[in-house]
Amino acid sequence: MKRCPICNKSEEDTVFFGEFCESCARKRMLGDLEGKVKKIDIIKCKSCGRIKFSGEYKENEADTVGRIVGKEISPLKFSLYAYNGKTIEGIATKREHNEVLQAEVVFRADEKNVMCQDCYRRRSGYYEAVFQLRGNSERVKKLARKLNEFFSRYDGFVSKTEEKGNGLDVYVSSKILSAKFIEIGRLKPTISYTLFTVKNNKKIYRNTYALHL
Numbered sequence: 001m002k003r004c005p006i007c008n009k010s011e012e013d014t015v016f017f018g019e020f021c022e023s024c025a026r027k028r029m030l031g032d033l034e035g036k037v038k039k040i041d042i043i044k045c046k047s048c049g050r051i052k053f054s055g056e057y058k059e060n061e062a063d064t065v066g067r068i069v070g071k072e073i074s075p076l077k078f079s080l081y082a083y084n085g086k087t088i089e090g091i092a093t094k095r096e097h098n099e100v101l102q103a104e105v106v107f108r109a110d111e112k113n114v115m116c117q118d119c120y121r122r123r124s125g126y127y128e129a130v131f132q133l134r135g136n137s138e139r140v141k142k143l144a145r146k147l148n149e150f151f152s153r154y155d156g157f158v159s160k161t162e163e164k165g166n167g168l169d170v171y172v173s174s175k176i177l178s179a180k181f182i183e184i185g186r187l188k189p190t191i192s193y194t195l196f197t198v199k200n201n202k203k204i205y206r207n208t209y210a211l212h213l
């Protein structure tokens with residue numbers, strides 16, 4: 001008959017996980033985890049609250065914290081129970097052959113507050129393109145409103161709008177979104193380019209779209 005090499009209980013007395021009784025196996029698993037994971041780093045944007053996971057900021061806090069822990073304790077699985085910025089509680093699951101072992105675990109979390117690139121850009125007035133809207137003032141205002149709605153719908157932003165004598169200059173966050181806006185609206189702007197910066201030997205331009213409405 002199988003006996004637990006740690007506590008000497010037999011298969012008749014208790015359930016086993018592998019060669020150990022379940023209770024000793026659980027203690028060993030918790031001991032391993034304690035040795036392996038001292039604390040879990042959580043990188044959180046102090047402005048939008050999103051949490052970084054594999055290079056991207058994610059909206060769903062619980063889901064993301066769960067995935068961060070899961071990656072840390074792999075091949076064990078983790079399901080989140082609670083997170084308060086200082087501790088992470090949940091259930092760790094170990095699977096071996098057809099046996100399953102679970103334990104409640106608590107990890108110390110080290111939450112680092114940063115500012116994500118999106119929030120940083122919003123704050124610093126970042127822009128990649130300017131729409132120069134000229135002509136009929138009602139049409140100019142209407143198109144400026146559409147730009148605002150369009151950019152916020154697609155996770156971009158308008159960093160500023162300047163009144164000019166005969167229209168508006170609308171500074172926007174993305175050239176890609178600008179191209180999409182122009183395509184969808186079937187607009188025919190006059191495009192010009194000004195050098196913005198040089199990055200890895202590449203000249204990066206800001207686009208100006210002049211529209212007469």
Ligand SMILES: [Zn+2]
Pocket residue numbers: 004005006007008009020021022023024025
């Ligand atoms: Zn035992």
Ligand SMILES: [Zn+2]
Pocket residue numbers: 045046047048049050115116117118119120
């Ligand atoms: Zn942010």
